[in-house]
Amino acid sequence: MNKSDAERVASLLQSIGYKATKTIDQADLIILVTCSVRQSAEDRVYGLMRQIKKLKAHNPQLKIVLTGCMALRKESIKRLKDIDVFLNIKDLPGLPKLLNKKSEQDKIETYFSIKPQYESSFTAYVPIMTGCNNYCSYCVVPYVRGREESRSPQEIISEVKGLIKNGYKEIFLLGQNVNSYSPKLKIQSSESIKDFPDLLEQIAKLTGKFWIRFLTSHPKDLSDKLIKVITKYDKITEYINLPIQSGDDQILKKMNRGYTVAHYKNLIKKIRQQIPNAAISTDIIVGFPGETKEQFKNTCKLFEEIKFDMAYINQYSPRQETVAARLKDNVSKAEKKRRDKVLTVILSKTALANNQKLVGETLEVLVDAKKSEYWLGKTRTFKVVKFKSNKDLLGKFVKIKIARAESFGLWGNLV
Ligand code: SF4
Known part of the structure; x- marks a missing residue:
């Protein structure tokens, strides 16, 4: 859900002229899309805020927006003093206004x-x-x-x-x-x-x-x-x-x-x-x-x-x-x-x-990443499969014959 929220935040920012920076210290605007499901998720935001505070000291123009679940928690609002805007994700269409920008996507209803x-x-x-x-x-x-x-x-x-x-x-x-x-x-x-x-x-x-x-x-x-x-x-x-x-x-x-x-x-x-x-x-x-x-x-x-x-x-x-x-x-x-x-x-x-039980079977796999010499993909049943190939297979469906099984992964060969 947070990934999906972040994709909407990114497109809205792009529509009002922002571009993604490679590193956090190059940014004029930082938006934190947060999660509250566990304390550890919130602690990561508190940790990151210490870094952001230093950046803000060097760049007083830097704006920080916090959205996602923490934006609605009283405790976070009380603790996070350096946040400029706490934004309910449902109010995302109003972000350009809050940043004094005009949105091209002006017919956004929700x-x-x-x-x-x-x-x-x-x-x-x-x-x-x-x-x-x-x-x-x-x-x-x-x-x-x-x-x-x-x-x-x-x-x-x-x-x-x-x-x-x-x-x-x-x-x-x-x-x-x-x-x-x-x-x-x-x-x-x-x-x-x-x-x-x-x-x-x-x-x-x-x-x-x-x-x-x-x-x-x-x-x-x-x-x-x-x-x-x-x-x-x-x-x-x-x-x-x-x-x-x-x-x-x-x-x-x-x-x-x-x-x-x-x-x-x-x-x-x-x-x-x-x-x-x-x-x-x-x-x-x-x-x-x-x-x-x-x-x-x-x-x-x-x-x-x-x-x-x-x-x-x-x-x-x-x-x-x-x-x-x-x-x-x-x-x-x-x-x-x-x-x-x-x-x-x-x-x-x-x-x-x-x-x-899957060893010896040929499974359809959607290839989604490459790590060193191995391609990684997922089966229909969301199991991770690793295999080798010299072809560029990212984002493609392939057939893999399963050769070896681990608890949380399968190894196989491209058919
Ligand atoms: S209250 Fe929380 S854990 Fe329960 S169904 Fe809703 S989102 Fe899931």
């Missing part, structure tokens, strides 16, 4: 309608909604991103059509919870889009060779209709990020997640039955206030059982404003670290076993 300056020439992030109504007890997003707002399907489809026309190969549809996408229906037609599976289906029907990915899904909202749409269209890739956050029902309740472990397992069962080659990743918080060793063991059990392909494991840190911040953060840092390690070991084992 932040969504700003045409982004895509960083990549083959992968694009397309926001379909912003905000969240779920109020999970540990999460600051509803307070800083606001309530859910869905972007109009016409606008999304028109952005995607433009991307396909320009040769984009991988399109990420983004939202804090894409499954609760619910546009205001302006146009009633036979193809009216009422929910996320409808939107996905309309995009999948567009002609061209491209992959569609989406982030992120909430287990309480992922519907049978969505699973069915994924199975129906080749363009929708079989990678599902489904954050469970804890493998213990009591903790899930304290987190206000709105589902049980049994519901989650049932969902995984349905996904695996209907999309047999799906890769599933999850998000986990270890050391939530009051999480006992027994409750943590339930998460370990779930990891052993589900056999995730990937998991983003976070050690709990309290976020002010949230309900959980009022609970005693009573799991020590060392214990959180230990739980993180234990889960990582299980994950490495299950991910490796999943990847080993």
Whole structure:
């Protein structure tokens, strides 16, 4: 989401005459697109501000704008004295005015309608909604991103059509919870889009060779209709990020997640039955206030059982404003670290076993980077593949025969 926001910020700045500098010390204007999801993300901004403060001492004209989630947090506003403008990302169309510049993109209705300056020439992030109504007890997003707002399907489809026309190969549809996408229906037609599976289906029907990915899904909202749409269209890739956050029902309740472990397992069962080659990743918080060793063991059990392909494991840190911040953060840092390690070991084992099943198979891969003599790409299931080739393959689909598997990567040869 931050990448996508930054692409909109960049294009707006360009439209009012700014050019990107190579290094931060050459800038007249610095915009920080921030994240508040964890304390470590905020700490990086506080660290960077020390550097920026020195730059400002040498260049009093230097303007600093802070946008993204931290711009709406009282604590950040109080602490960050050197910021000239705190900007709600939704007010991005008003930035030229704040900088006393006239925008050429003057018909901008909302932040969504700003045409982004895509960083990549083959992968694009397309926001379909912003905000969240779920109020999970540990999460600051509803307070800083606001309530859910869905972007109009016409606008999304028109952005995607433009991307396909320009040769984009991988399109990420983004939202804090894409499954609760619910546009205001302006146009009633036979193809009216009422929910996320409808939107996905309309995009999948567009002609061209491209992959569609989406982030992120909430287990309480992922519907049978969505699973069915994924199975129906080749363009929708079989990678599902489904954050469970804890493998213990009591903790899930304290987190206000709105589902049980049994519901989650049932969902995984349905996904695996209907999309047999799906890769599933999850998000986990270890050391939530009051999480006992027994409750943590339930998460370990779930990891052993589900056999995730990937998991983003976070050690709990309290976020002010949230309900959980009022609970005693009573799991020590060392214990959180230990739980993180234990889960990582299980994950490495299950991910490796999943990847080993792919050895000998030929997979389609979208090449997205080169590191020393190796090309790197991703499979449909979002697995990293490394291979060698003398050809320039960046941004191209290739076929790779998998020769070797690691927990978080595959090695292969170009077919
Ligand atoms: S679903 Fe929960 S964790 Fe995700 S953004 Fe919304 S409140 Fe935060």
